[in-house]
Amino acid sequence: MLGHVRESELKASLKDIHDAWENNKESEGSNMVKVDMTQWLGTLVLNIVVRVILGKRFPTNDEEGIHFQNVIRKTFELLGAFVASDYIPYMDRFNLGGYEKEMMLVWKEMDNIMDGLLQEHKREIESGQHFSIQSLLGSVQEEIDEHVGRDRPVAESDMKNLFYLEAVIKETLRLYPAGPLAVPHKSMEDCVMSGYNVPKGTRLLINLWKLQHDQNIWPDPDEFKTERFMTTDKHINVKGKHYELLPFGSGQRMCPGVFFALQALRLTLATLIQQFELVKPTDEQIDITKSSGLTTSKAMPLEVLLSPRSSLNT
Ligand code: HEM
Incomplete structure (x- = not known):
């Protein structure tokens, strides 16, 4: 059912490469353009998931989109961090590595982003626009x-x-x-x-x-x-x-x-x-x-x- 989202997001991301290639050709005269695949794939995955969940799309190089991507990346880094108290619970009190503080900060960031997105949807629903799965x-x-x-x-x-x-x-x-x-x-x-x-x-x-x-x-x-x-x-x-x-x-x-x-x-x-x-x-x-x-x-x-x-x- 969501095949069209994957297809259209992929198409939009491919267009970014084509555009970058055209610009590069004009400015550098080169037939090859250097692309950071981590960034390209990261944006594509983020856009697919966000569009499925929220029906929203971040334009390329959008500041809010890049910020969201960074917070998600940090969240996953912390999810996989080695925290001693996960293995030896009483070490909890020592807060080794200072992860707890970092987790609270990232969580707050994520909370702000989610809050913003929810407010946006609320406004859309109030103004009669529908929240579609697009x-x-x-x-x-x-x-x-x-x-x-x-x-x-x-x-x-x-x-x-x-x-x-x-x-x-x-x-x-x-x-x-x-x-x-x-x-x-x-x-x-x-x-x-x-x-x-x-x-x-x-x-x-x-x-x-x-x-x-x-x-x-x-x-x-x-x-x-x-x-x-x-x-x-x-x-x-x-x-x-x-x-x-x-x-x-x-x-x-x-x-x-x-x-x-x-x-x-x-x-x-x-x-x-x-x-x-x-x-x-x-x-x-x-x-x-x-x-x-x-x-x-x-x-x-x-x-x-x-x-x-x-x-x-x-
Ligand atoms: C290459 C891509 C992906 C890989 C390799 C992957 C891998 C995994 C693994 C290993 C787990 C833990 C399973 C277990 O404990 O037995 C997991 C859980 C989960 N994954 Fe993925 N995943 C991928 C993509 C996705 C996507 C695209 C979604 C959502 C659209 C998703 C949603 C979830 C959720 C919600 C859980 C938690 C399930 C639970 O604990 O009941 N994953 N994933």
Whole structure:
């Protein structure tokens, strides 16, 4: 039902790249434009989610939008921060790392933003407006060219034919799960696990990252190898039934956004690759430094050179 939101937000974000490319061509005479993919993808995801939830859209480089994005980023960083008292409750009183103060500040910011958005909606409703819901990749490019062609933009209905794209997404989610420790769970009843008595109320943290890097299951676990999902592990999916790959968790508390996220990932990546040549600015390896936040990679700039592919009818 929300396919049109993903499609139109993606289109608007792609237009930003096209515009930047045109401007750059005029001013620099270059056929390539440097784009910070962290910023581009961050804005796209924010816009999709905000539009689904609030029916609102932040224009590109909008001050309020950038501020909102920064507060969300900080919230996720803090959600994943190592806070000693989460593990040893009596250390609460020492307030180590000063996280509590930082959390209160971010929470206040978030509260202000939400308050502003609610006031805005209240005004809209009162005024009668309705609140409506409104080189690795070379092979993916070949696959898209073969199954979709270049006469029309790739669509959600094409995804069933794009196996290599699916393998790239699974391998990315295996190596860099967005929530490496899922979210904390708590047992609702006393139970026995592997011979241990686990009392009711015990906090359980599941290391999804570790499961997905287990060398007894994944040969060369730290290598980005899409082939594994084209051959031996082709049957493994991310829907919570294969315990060796659980980027969205599993069971009753599994991520409810799994299908939404997969659709958005597939369409965004496929469209970007269909419409642009992507080149690393230097020969250096792209550094996806691991950090202790909720996500494994810190939100650092990821600059990629883009140029529109010729004869594509968008
Ligand atoms: C690549 C994208 C995403 C990944 C890898 C991801 C991953 C996860 C994981 C690992 C959990 C914890 C599951 C568990 O504890 O077993 C989770 C929970 C959750 N996710 Fe996602 N997620 C993604 C996108 C989304 C999206 C797009 C939404 C909403 C539109 C969403 C909403 C939620 C919610 C509400 C929960 C909490 C569920 C609960 O505790 O009952 N997620 N997600």
